[in-house]
Amino acid sequence: MNMFRANFWLHYAGPQAFYGLAGRLWPWCAALAVALGVWGLWLGFMVAPADAQQGEGYRIIFVHVPASWMSMVIYMAMAFWSVLGLTFNTRLSGMMTRALAPTGAMFAFLSLWTGALWGKPMWGTWWVWDARLTSELILFFLYLGYIALTSAIDDQRRGDRAGALIAIVGAINVPIIYFSVKWWNTLHQGASVSLTKSPSMAQVMLWGMLLMAMCFWLYTIALVLYRVRTTILQRESHTAWVQTIVQEAA
Amino acid sequence: MIWESWTQFWAMGGYGLYVWGSMGVTSGCMAIEVWQARSAHHQHLAQLRAEHEGHL
Amino acid sequence: MIWQAFCAVLRRDLLLAWRRKSEGLSAVFFFVVVAALFPLGIGPELNVLRNIAPGVLWVGALLSSMLALQRLFEADFRDGTLEQMALSPIAMPLLIGAKMLAHWLVSGLPLVLLAPVLGLQFDLSGEALVTLTFALLLGTPILSLVGGVGAALTLGVRGGGVLLSLLVLPLFVPVLVFGAGAVEAQVSGLGVQAHLSILMAMLLPALFFGPLASAFALRIALE
Numbered sequence: 001m002n003m004f005r006a007n008f009w010l011h012y013a014g015p016q017a018f019y020g021l022a023g024r025l026w027p028w029c030a031a032l033a034v035a036l037g038v039w040g041l042w043l044g045f046m047v048a049p050a051d052a053q054q055g056e057g058y059r060i061i062f063v064h065v066p067a068s069w070m071s072m073v074i075y076m077a078m079a080f081w082s083v084l085g086l087t088f089n090t091r092l093s094g095m096m097t098r099a100l101a102p103t104g105a106m107f108a109f110l111s112l113w114t115g116a117l118w119g120k121p122m123w124g125t126w127w128v129w130d131a132r133l134t135s136e137l138i139l140f141f142l143y144l145g146y147i148a149l150t151s152a153i154d155d156q157r158r159g160d161r162a163g164a165l166i167a168i169v170g171a172i173n174v175p176i177i178y179f180s181v182k183w184w185n186t187l188h189q190g191a192s193v194s195l196t197k198s199p200s201m202a203q204v205m206l207w208g209m210l211l212m213a214m215c216f217w218l219y220t221i222a223l224v225l226y227r228v229r230t231t232i233l234q235r236e237s238h239t240a241w242v243q244t245i246v247q248e249a250a
Numbered sequence: 251m252i253w254e255s256w257t258q259f260w261a262m263g264g265y266g267l268y269v270w271g272s273m274g275v276t277s278g279c280m281a282i283e284v285w286q287a288r289s290a291h292h293q294h295l296a297q298l299r300a301e302h303e304g305h306l
Numbered sequence: 307m308i309w310q311a312f313c314a315v316l317r318r319d320l321l322l323a324w325r326r327k328s329e330g331l332s333a334v335f336f337f338v339v340v341a342a343l344f345p346l347g348i349g350p351e352l353n354v355l356r357n358i359a360p361g362v363l364w365v366g367a368l369l370s371s372m373l374a375l376q377r378l379f380e381a382d383f384r385d386g387t388l389e390q391m392a393l394s395p396i397a398m399p400l401l402i403g404a405k406m407l408a409h410w411l412v413s414g415l416p417l418v419l420l421a422p423v424l425g426l427q428f429d430l431s432g433e434a435l436v437t438l439t440f441a442l443l444l445g446t447p448i449l450s451l452v453g454g455v456g457a458a459l460t461l462g463v464r465g466g467g468v469l470l471s472l473l474v475l476p477l478f479v480p481v482l483v484f485g486a487g488a489v490e491a492q493v494s495g496l497g498v499q500a501h502l503s504i505l506m507a508m509l510l511p512a513l514f515f516g517p518l519a520s521a522f523a524l525r526i527a528l529e
Contacts, residue, residue: 046253047252063273153463237298
């Protein structure tokens with residue numbers, strides 16, 4: 001099939017086709033994630049030397065930075081699927097957004113947690129109200145808000161569309177908050193220390209971090225594809241093809 | 251190998267608590283997520299199977 | 307025709323609010339109580355109170371607005387008026403805008419008028435009180451306009467009130483930052499121009515996009 005034709009994509013927009021595709025893809029993503037993770041951790045903990053200023057404590061960045069990146073990437077993916085869903089009214093978009101949210105929330109939490117554990121020994125404080133940390137915190141709240149809203153609405157389609165709107169509004173809001181807090185900080189001279197200055201990194205440290213980032217990314221893809229399959233089975237349970245699968249699984 | 255002993259590895263130059271606290275919680279969260287996704291899938295499949303048999 | 311429809315909705319909402327005065331007053335009263343609780347919790351030292359005043363008063367206004375937002379669409383949703391608005395030939399955002407204006411007049415404007423009085427409890431200077439009032443005047447409409455989206459999405463949903471707060475608080479953060487920041491800037495002698503300009507810059511798009519987004523959200527809720 002020529003992937004430049006619209007039919008190629010529209011074919012997989014249908015839950016049944018996507019179920020099959022996701023089923024074939026996720027094991028490969030998971031295996032790749034494990035491989036990259038092992039390699040990344042090896043580089044990060046067994047090869048990379050201690051940092052000149054931060055000693056061994058800097059090694060937290062091998063999970064902190066990838067987690068932060070993922071929390072933002074996942075939210076952008078949610079916003080993307082939301083726009084798609086509201087524009088084309090596809091059922092799958094809502095399911096994908098819902099499948100992404102828990103993982104995104106987890107990474108946002110991990111970003112905050114590991115960030116605090118990194119900040120305390122290095123800069124003496126668990127938390128600081130700089131633009132980046134504050135935006136990450138708000139991002140975490142946005143994830144929770146999305147999950148709460150979609151869980152509270154019984155009608156699945158209404159929940160999808162309401163969630164899509166809140167995801168899009170949140171995506172617009174995050175940069176606004178980032179710049180608001182940045183300005184707010186510059187006006188309060190000396191009130192805060194920025195925890196964003198990362199150490200200038202040796203090659204091997206950078207590699208370790210990038211490998212871990214790719215590991216987290218593939219982990220997310222594998223998990224989300226797996227999760228959306230469950231949602232598809234649930235929502236399409238009245239169709240013949242799901243009935244067949246249920247029968248075969250018995 | 252950059253570590254001279256396992257003890258040194260776990261101590262992480264004095265930052266052991268912070269480093270392993272981060273790594274531990276991270277892997278813990280990811281493990282819980284995976285477990286939760288799997289059990290939800292099996293649960294729904296079982297539920298659908300029960301409904302299917304109920305119809306027969 | 308459009309202007310008449312706008313005024314009709316505005317007049318109706320104001321009339322309904324007047325008939326149920328206690329609802330509107332309770333949110334305002336909440337603001338007063340919150341503003342009084344902080345000094346009681348923190349202690350009477352005026353230096354401390356003067357420092358926290360902008361933040362406390364703004365957060366109080368925010369919380370009060372959040373409480374009031376639940377009432378924005380609730381009644382009309384239950385009795386079917388909202389559906390009529392969706393079906394009418396007049397653009398729904400316009401009618402929603404009229405509802406938001408009525409809502410602000412009942413729940414937001416009293417906060418603006420009360421704030422200088424409450425600010426005296428915190429020993430804020432005269433100029434600071436003026437800045438606070440002006441900042442709230444610009445900020446509280448933004449809360450009504452932008453909060454409407456949250457109110458629309460949580461219509462008839464279980465646990466709506468708390469859920470509404472969770473959804474709407476991140477949207478309020480920039481208003482809070484610049485609104486309270488304006489007063490702090492005034493107190494510390496830096497210019498308030500920047501803060502107030504930014505509040506204005508947030509208000510103008512909100513006037514346009516707030517009703518639009520809320521109307522979209524209401525259509526989702528009405529399906």
